[in-house]
Amino acid sequence: MSSRSPLILESNRRSFLVGALVAGGGALGLSACGSGSPSGAAAESPGSGGALESVTLGLIPITDVAPVYLGIQQGYFRDAGIDLTVQMAQGGAAILPAVMTGDFLFGYSNVVSLLIAADKGLPIAVVSNGSSSTNTPGEDVTEVAALPASGISGPLDLVGKTVAVNALNNFADVTIRNSVERAGGDPDGVKFVEMPYPNMPAALERGDVDAAWTTEPFRTQILDAGGRIVASPMTDLAEDFDSAYYFTSRATLEEKPELVAGFRDALARSFTYAMEHEDEVRAIVQDYAKVTPELAETVVMSVWTPRINRDALAALGSAAAQYGVLSKEPDADALISE
Incomplete structure (x- = not known):
C-alpha cells in the first residue's frame, strides 16, 4: 500500500x-x-x-x-x-x-x-x-435461450416465466427487462433464478427453468440440444x-x-x-x-x-x-x- x-x-x-x-x-x-x-x-x-x-x-x-x-x-x-x-x-x-x-x-x-x-x-x-x-440478433455471444416445449418464442413470452441468470440484480436482469418492456410486456413480470452458466443447459433440459440467459460456449450447447434463441438483449439495448x-x-x-x-x-x-x-x-x-x-x-x-x-x-x-x-x-x- x-x-x-x-x-x-x-x-x-x-x-x-x-x-x-x-x-x-x-x-x-x-x-x-x-x-x-x-x-x-x-x-x-x-x-x-x-x-x-x-x-x-x-x-x-x-x-x-x-x-x-x-x-x-x-x-x-x-x-x-x-x-x-x-x-x-x-x-x-x-x-x-x-x-x-x-x-x-x-x-x-x-x-x-x-x-x-x-x-x-x-x-x-x-x-x-x-x-x-456482434450486433446480430439471434447470433450474439450472450442471449436468452429456451427449449421449444417452453412455448417461448420472443421477449414478451418471458413474462410469467422463470429465467436462469448467472447473477441476480445484475447484467442479465437489466437487459432482459429492457427487452421485455420494449416488446410491450411488464419488465417486473419475469422471475429470475441464479445459477452458474455451466449448469444452465441441464437445468433447461430438466425443466427447472423456462429459459436461460447464457453465453458461449453454453449458448451453443443449448442450441445443439434443440434450443432456440428467444431474446437478444444486448442488441435490443444499444448498437x-x-x-x-x-x-x-x-x-x-x-x-x-x-x-x-x-x-x-x-x-x-x-x-x-x-x-x-x-x-x-x-x-x-x-x-x-x-x-x-x-x-x-x-x-x-x-x-x-x-x-x-x-x-x-x-x-x-x-x-x-x-x-x-x-x-x-x-x-x-x-x-x-x-
Whole structure:
C-alpha cells in the first residue's frame, strides 16, 4: 500500500465496502490457471535481461477472454514488462473483491457488476474494453435461450416465466427487462433464478427453468440440444454494445501507471491478433474453457476492440438506474481511465 495519505484514509472504508459486496453477491471459488511465473515471483525478460513484474489477472472461463491467452502466447504481455498469471473464477463476485484487496492487480467483469461497484463507492478504474456484441440478433455471444416445449418464442413470452441468470440484480436482469418492456410486456413480470452458466443447459433440459440467459460456449450447447434463441438483449439495448471490461483498483492506477499502460497496450495487441486469427481463437478455447473441438467450431465469437462505447454505456446505466439496480445514473468519466 502506498504511504500517500489519501489512500491510507480510504483503506478502512474500502475494506468495509469490499466485504459488503462479497456478502451481497456471494464470493465464488477461484482456481489457478497459471501462465508465467508464480504470483509474487519475478521472471527474467528475454532479450533485455530485466525483471518482469508479476501480475495476476482474474478471468472467467468463457470464450470472451480468448485474446488474453493468445496475447500470452504471442509474448505481448512480456513485451510490456509483465509476467502474467491467470486466475480463474466462476464470476465477478470473486474477481472484484480480489482486485480491491490487491490479490489480483487486474480483473475481468461484466459492465453492470462494475457499475454496481462504483455506485457503492468502491474505487475501481476501467482500463480497457473487454468484449462486445456482434450486433446480430439471434447470433450474439450472450442471449436468452429456451427449449421449444417452453412455448417461448420472443421477449414478451418471458413474462410469467422463470429465467436462469448467472447473477441476480445484475447484467442479465437489466437487459432482459429492457427487452421485455420494449416488446410491450411488464419488465417486473419475469422471475429470475441464479445459477452458474455451466449448469444452465441441464437445468433447461430438466425443466427447472423456462429459459436461460447464457453465453458461449453454453449458448451453443443449448442450441445443439434443440434450443432456440428467444431474446437478444444486448442488441435490443444499444448498437456496438460492450458486455465486459478489464479493470483495476484506483490504488493500482495511481501507484503503477506505467504497468497499467503496458497492460492496456498488451490487451489492445491481443484484441487485434484475435480478430485477425479466428482459427487460433477457436483452437485456444478448447484448452482453457474446456470446449470440445466440435463445439469450438460453431460457437459465436465476440467482437474485440479496446475502444469503450460510451453511448452504449450511458444507455445501460440509464436502464440499470430505471430498474433499481443502480441508485443513480453512472458517471462514466469517473469510472473509465483511458
